Amino acid sequence: MITKIIAENLIKKVREAIRAKNQIVIVSHVTPDGDAIGSSLALWHYLHRLGKNAHVIVPNGFPAFLSWMPGANEIVLYDRQRKKAERLFEEADLIFALDFNESNRVDKMENAFLSAPAPKVLIDHHLHPGDFAQIVISYPEISSTSEMVFRLICRLGHFDKVTLECAQCVLTGMMTDTGGFSYNSNHPEIYTIVAELIKLGVDKDEIYRRVFSTYSLDKLKLNAFSIYHKMKIFPEYKTAVILLTVKELEKFNYKPGDIEGIVNIPLSADGVVFSVLMREDTDKIKISFRSLGTFPANKVASDLFNGGGHLNAAGGESYTSLQASFKKLKTALPNYAELF
Numbered sequence: 001m002i003t004k005i006i007a008e009n010l011i012k013k014v015r016e017a018i019r020a021k022n023q024i025v026i027v028s029h030v031t032p033d034g035d036a037i038g039s040s041l042a043l044w045h046y047l048h049r050l051g052k053n054a055h056v057i058v059p060n061g062f063p064a065f066l067s068w069m070p071g072a073n074e075i076v077l078y079d080r081q082r083k084k085a086e087r088l089f090e091e092a093d094l095i096f097a098l099d100f101n102e103s104n105r106v107d108k109m110e111n112a113f114l115s116a117p118a119p120k121v122l123i124d125h126h127l128h129p130g131d132f133a134q135i136v137i138s139y140p141e142i143s144s145t146s147e148m149v150f151r152l153i154c155r156l157g158h159f160d161k162v163t164l165e166c167a168q169c170v171l172t173g174m175m176t177d178t179g180g181f182s183y184n185s186n187h188p189e190i191y192t193i194v195a196e197l198i199k200l201g202v203d204k205d206e207i208y209r210r211v212f213s214t215y216s217l218d219k220l221k222l223n224a225f226s227i228y229h230k231m232k233i234f235p236e237y238k239t240a241v242i243l244l245t246v247k248e249l250e251k252f253n254y255k256p257g258d259i260e261g262i263v264n265i266p267l268s269a270d271g272v273v274f275s276v277l278m279r280e281d282t283d284k285i286k287i288s289f290r291s292l293g294t295f296p297a298n299k300v301a302s303d304l305f306n307g308g309g310h311l312n313a314a315g316g317e318s319y320t321s322l323q324a325s326f327k328k329l330k331t332a333l334p335n336y337a338e339l340f
Contacts, residue, residue, distance in 0.1 A: 001192070002151065002154065002189055002192055002193065003189060004155065005139055005142070005151060006137060006139070006148075006151060006152060006155055010135065010136075010137050011152070011155045011156065013135050014121060014135060014137070014152065014156065015156055017094055017119065017121060017135065018047070018050065018052070018094070018156075021052070021093040021094035021118075022052055022053055022093065023053050023091050023092050023093045023094070023118075024047055024052050024053065024054040024055070024092060024093070024094045024095070024096065025054070025055050025056075025057055025088050025089060025092040025094075025095045025096070025116075025118070026040045026043055026044055026047075026054060026055070026056045026057070026095075026096045026098060027040075027056075027057050027058065027095065027096070027097055027098070027106060027109070027113060028040050028056075028058050028097075028098045028099050028100065028106075029058075029059070029099055029100040029105040029106060029107075030058075030059040030060060030105060030106060030107035030109075031059075031060060031062075031256060032058045032059075032060075032062045032099075033062075033063075033176060033177070033260070034063075034066060034172055034173055034175070034176025034177065034211060035099055035144045035145050035146050035173040035174075035176055035177035036058070036062075036098065036099040036100075036145070036173075037058075037062050037066050037069060037072065037075070037169075037172075037173070038066075038069070038144075038146040038169045038170060038171075038172040038173025038174070038176065039098045039099055039123070039144070039145040039146040039148070039149045039169075039170075039173045040056045040058070040075075040098050040099075041056060041069055041070065041071045041072065041075075041165075041166075041169040042146055042149045042150065042153075042166050042167075042169035042170045042173065043096060043098065043123075043149050044056050044071055044074075045070070045071060045163055045165050045166035045169065046149075046153050046158070046161055046162070046166055049158075049161040049163065049166075050158075050161065055074075055076060055088050056071070056074065056075045056076065057075070057076045057077075057078055057085045057088060057089070057109070058075060058076075058077060058078065059077075059078045059079060059106050059107045059108060059109045060077060060078065060079045060107070060256075061077055061079075061080075061256050062075075062256060062257070063255075063256050063257020063258075063260055064216075064255060064256075064257060065210060065211055065214055065257055065260075066172070066211070066257070068210055069168065069169055069172060070165035070168060070169065071165065071169070076088065078108065078109045078112075079108065085109070085112065086112050089112045089113065089115075089116040089118075090116065090117075092116055092118040093118050094118050094119060094121070095113070095116060095118045095119070095120045095121070096120075096121050096123060097113075097120055097121065097122045097123070097124070097132070097133055098123050098124070098145050098149070099123075099124055099125075099126075099145040100124060100126070101122075101124050101126040101127065101128055101129045101130055101138070102129075102130045102132075103130055103132045114132060119134045119135070120132060120133040120134055120135070121133060121134070121135040121137070122135065122136045122137060122138065123137045123138075123145060123148055123149060123152065124137070124138050124145055124148075125138070125139055125140055125141075125142045125143070125144060125145050125147075125148060126138075126140060126308065126309065126310075127140050127298070127308055127309075128308070137152065140310070141187075143174065143177060143178050143184045143185055143187065143190060144173050144174045144176075144177035144178065145173065145177075146169070146170045146171075146172070146173025146174050146177070147170070147173075147174050147190065147193060149170065149173075150162070150170045150193055150197075151193075153166075162200060163200075164200055164201045164202065167197045167200040167201070167202045168197075168202055168207065170193075170197060171194065171197045171202050171204065171207055172207055172211060174190065174193070174194070175204075175207060175208065175211060176211055177313075178190075179261075179264055179290075179313070180208060180211075180212055182264075183290070183292075183312040183313060184310050184311070184312055184313060212261070216255075216258070218252045218253045218254075218255075218258065219252075219255075219257075219258045221252055222249070222252040222254065222258055222259065222262075223261075223262055223265070225248070225252065226242050226244060226259070226262050226265075226277075227242075227262075227265055227266070230242050230243055230244060230248070231266060233266075233269075233272070234330070234333060235271060236337075237274070237333045237334070237336070237337060237340060238271055238272055238273045238274060238295075238340045239272065239273075239274045239275070239276070239333060240266030240267075240269065240272045240274070240275045240276070241275075241276045241277075241278065241326065241329065241330075242262065242263070242266070242275075242276070242277045242278070243278050243279075243322055243323075243326055244259070244277070244278070244279040244280065245279075245280050245322060246280040246281075246282075249279065249280075259277065259279060262277055263275050263276070263277035263288040263289070263290050264290050267290060267291075267292055273291055273292040273293060273295050273340060274289070274290075274291045274292075274295050274297065274300075274340070275289070275290045275291070276288070276289055276290075276300075276329060278318075278322060278325055278326060278329075279322075280322050283319075284317050284318060284319050285317065285318040285319070285320070285321075285322055285325045286315075286317060287301070287305050287307065287315060287316045287317060287318060287325070288314075288315050289301050289307075289309070289313070289314040289315065289316070290312060290313055291311070291312045291313075292312065294311070294339075295312075295336075295339055295340060296311055296339065297309065297310075297311065297312055297313060297314045298310055298311055298313075298314040299336075299339075300314070300329075300332075300336060301314035301315060301316040302314075302316075303332070304316065304328060304329060304332055305317060305318050305325075
């Protein structure tokens with residue numbers, strides 16, 4: 001039995017919105033991860049089962065290890081297919097916004113997204129949702145947006161519409177947003193859902209292999225380089241920090257997704273409960289935070305780098321240099337000493 005977490009009035013609104021619309025667009029955040037792609041494709045498969053004309057649009061490319069997912073080849077990439085994406089926005093009569101809480105998370109796609117006349121439905125699990133959607137389904141206590149999409153489909157009375165392909169996408173999103181069920185995953189209902197997905201034919205072990213155990217040689221070398229040469233340990237604060245420059249990433253032929261999971265590796269070291277990865281991007285420093293136990297990774301992200309997320313998994317950005325960002329973090333660590 002799965003708890004009816006989503007409010008009944010929201011279920012009614014979504015049911016009415018879907019019933020009345022046919023041209024539906026699903027969008028997710030910039031540099032989409034497994035939960036963004038998983039939830040978007042799961043909803044896409046479901047809407048197609050209802051006979052709707054649905055499309056997934058994301059701001060830019062996603063990691064190659066997600067390309068096997070059913071329907072991934074149908075995703076429209078805004079940075080490469082701008083005209084097509086903007087036409088779909090203009091023609092849409094309903095838009096679903098998945099796995100982000102603020103409209104700026106769709107990056108250069110924001111204007112086309114916000115100016116689209118269609119009503120918008122937000123489905124997300126991050127704190128502090130913005131006010132850009134007419135229907136807001138936001139439950140930060142849920143571990144992934146993919147889990148929320150599954151719960152929504154069930155509450156709409158359409159569990160029978162969950163195909164194997166849809167189920168594979170749901171499990172991929174749930175798995176990736178919990179680090180293979182290693183954090184934010186203690187709620188027993190997560191495993192009730194996993195059991196239902198397996199009953200539908202999902203091969204959990206195969207998905208885990210494809211997502212977590214399929215590395216290119218360049219990615220494997222980058223991981224080793226990051227840990228051996230670039231990791232700094234602050235034992236007094238139980239913290240590990242990895243800094244990566246654009247030049248270093250280019251040395252290993254970096255592709256989106258190649259640093260996925262690196263920030264989790266230091267947490268396997270005895271005595272480390274907080275791990276931070278800082279990497280240079282074209283116009284900013286991208287920062288990932290992971291933690292164990294009760295240490296609030298999201299608080300550090302929010303306090304220092306205008307970020308946020310969940311207790312054990314968060315992100316942020318800096319618009320100074322890599323070294324200045326690192327210095328800011330290092331200087332602030334004593335302020336969190338009592339939380340370790």
